Amino acid sequence: MRKVLAIAALACVGISVYAADGATLYKKCAVCHGAKAEKVYLNKVPALSSIATAERLQYMKEYSEGKRNAYGQGAIMKLNLKGLTEADFKAIEAYIETLK
Template sequence: MKKLAIIGLIAAGTMSLMAADGAALYKKCAGCHGAHGEKHALGKSKPIKGWSKDKLVESLKGYKAGTRNVYGMGGLMKGQVASYSDADIEAVSEYISKF
């Protein structure tokens, strides 16, 4: 029983180390959106500061799928999030939603 508990703790620790880091992921976004999501990206979009996590997840998944093209930024944003896993999208959305 103790061995199972230890294995469970090790697995949980490993998973948290592997969890996506929203702050690190957001670094590539900050150039256009600002350090705290306060900028109009490339002078076109509305600031993302104040958006809910759900709205951010939906938007990023839409860009990744190629089904979202707001302000003509669909292609650019698709490239930005193409490498993001669902866990990355969740993590960066959670991070941004705290601005």
């Protein structure tokens, strides 16, 4: 029984260590979108803080899959989102919401 509890405890620690951290993930986005998601990039791309949460999440998915190329930014966005999971996207979204 002790072994089972020890394994369960270690598994829980591992989950929290690998949980997506929206603030850390967003640092890469901040270069173009601003520290508070307030920048209008290239005078075309609207500030992320002005876009609805569901839309931002959908856009991230579409960019990562190579299905979106709004304002000609598809290739760079796909590259920047490479390797991120849906949990990562949700963490980034949650962080952006805290910036409002």
